[in-house]
Amino acid sequence: MTTLPTLALTLLAGSSNLVPAPMEPPRKIVIAHRGASGYLPEHTLAAKAMAHAMGADYIEQDVVLSQDDIPVVLHDTQIDTVTDVARRFPGRARQDGRYYALDFSLAELRQLRVNERIDPKRGTPAFKGRFPPGQSSFQIATLEEELQLIQGINKSTGREAGIYPEIKRPAWHRRQGHDISKIVLAILNKYGYRTKADKVYVQCFDFSELRRVRTELGCQCKLIQLLGDGGDECANHPHLMTPGGLLEVAAVADGIGPSIRQVVAGKSRADARITDLVNNAHAAGLAVHPYTARADDLPPFAASIEELLDLVLVRAGADGIFTDHPDRATAFIRDKRHPSSP
Ligand code: CA
Numbered sequence: 001m002t003t004l005p006t007l008a009l010t011l012l013a014g015s016s017n018l019v020p021a022p023m024e025p026p027r028k029i030v031i032a033h034r035g036a037s038g039y040l041p042e043h044t045l046a047a048k049a050m051a052h053a054m055g056a057d058y059i060e061q062d063v064v065l066s067q068d069d070i071p072v073v074l075h076d077t078q079i080d081t082v083t084d085v086a087r088r089f090p091g092r093a094r095q096d097g098r099y100y101a102l103d104f105s106l107a108e109l110r111q112l113r114v115n116e117r118i119d120p121k122r123g124t125p126a127f128k129g130r131f132p133p134g135q136s137s138f139q140i141a142t143l144e145e146e147l148q149l150i151q152g153i154n155k156s157t158g159r160e161a162g163i164y165p166e167i168k169r170p171a172w173h174r175r176q177g178h179d180i181s182k183i184v185l186a187i188l189n190k191y192g193y194r195t196k197a198d199k200v201y202v203q204c205f206d207f208s209e210l211r212r213v214r215t216e217l218g219c220q221c222k223l224i225q226l227l228g229d230g231g232d233e234c235a236n237h238p239h240l241m242t243p244g245g246l247l248e249v250a251a252v253a254d255g256i257g258p259s260i261r262q263v264v265a266g267k268s269r270a271d272a273r274i275t276d277l278v279n280n281a282h283a284a285g286l287a288v289h290p291y292t293a294r295a296d297d298l299p300p301f302a303a304s305i306e307e308l309l310d311l312v313l314v315r316a317g318a319d320g321i322f323t324d325h326p327d328r329a330t331a332f333i334r335d336k337r338h339p340s341s342p
Contacts, residue, residue, distance in 0.1 A: 028313050029320035030329040031164050032056035033292045034075060038324035040131050041116045042082065043073045044138040045149050052153045056326040058162040058201065059150055063143055065178050070106040071143035071187060077101060077169055081120050083112040083140070102176060106142065114138040129296055143184065147191045162199030170209040181213050188221065195220045203257055207240060211252045223253040224289060227262060241277060246284040255287030263290045263318060264301060264311045272301035274316045291322035293329060306332050
């Protein structure tokens with residue numbers, strides 16, 4: 001006769017199929033935005049290692065090309081706000097006064113020192129409380145070096161963090177004779193990121209390029225269409241945010257990456273409103289990963305990053321979040337799922 005404790009043990013061991021395990025909803029994912037960029041200079045290998053240690057599910061890479069077609073991990077095609085390029089290579093700016101990764105060989109880019117992001121208008125750190133500019137020593141990493149780092153930590157810790165590369169300004173690169181998408185996809189393929197089962201999302205603001213990535217370039221990975229709220233050359237797609245536009249996206253991609261303000265609107269906490277975007281995207285079969293939750297740069301409708309995460313992940317129902325503070329987001333999600341755990 002099976003005693004109750006025995007039955008309980010049997011159920012715990014998963015060897016009984018009489019009682020199905022309670023279905024937990026899919027876990028919300030934490031995407032470390034440019035690494036643990038709230039704590040270390042963005043896109044440095046140190047910031048990526050810290051993000052991994054903080055339990056991020058995915059670690060983001062923004063990718064641009066060097067002059068010799070090596071993908072490097074940098075947020076902007078211009079490199080003057082995060083490196084000492086103006087001091088090291090004076091006279092190499094374009095007519096707009098900016099320095100571009102595409103004008104430097106990898107050997108030259110390797111000579112640069114990476115620093116905490118500077119606001120070009122003010123010449124002061126973009127985020128005041130973050131890692132002090134000019135301290136320690138950081139370099140630009142190639143995409144391959146970063147993938148090797150993440151895969152290495154995956155192996156040494158036994159916990160697999162995924163990657164979340166963004167192809168930056170593909171039309172701009174191609175106008176200058178560089179096919180960034182083709183080059184990036186070849187490297188993803190080399191490192192085993194090939195199918196929807198692999199722990200990778202490929203993201204891009206440029207919808208026509210994302211379609212090309214899926215069709216002409218044959219990428220089978222999960223794809224994310226980024227949605228901007230204005231400004232950038234290919235970042236503003238009001239049409240793609242409509243129910244019809246989202247169906248067009250769903251024919252190509254697996255999800256969208258809108259800005260947080262496209263998911264929650266409002267000028268104050270009392271005024272916070274959930275928009276239709278997440279529901280409409282889910283109706284089209286798309287996952288939603290908004291950007292960017294920052295503990296030190298909150299929208300007016302949230303008084304803390306936890307309040308912001310509650311609005312975006314719980315109330316709006318987004319499936320994941322880009323954040324500069326992956327420790328805060330992983331703790332928030334753990335506490336929501338297991339409120340009684342320490
Ligand atoms: Ca990005």
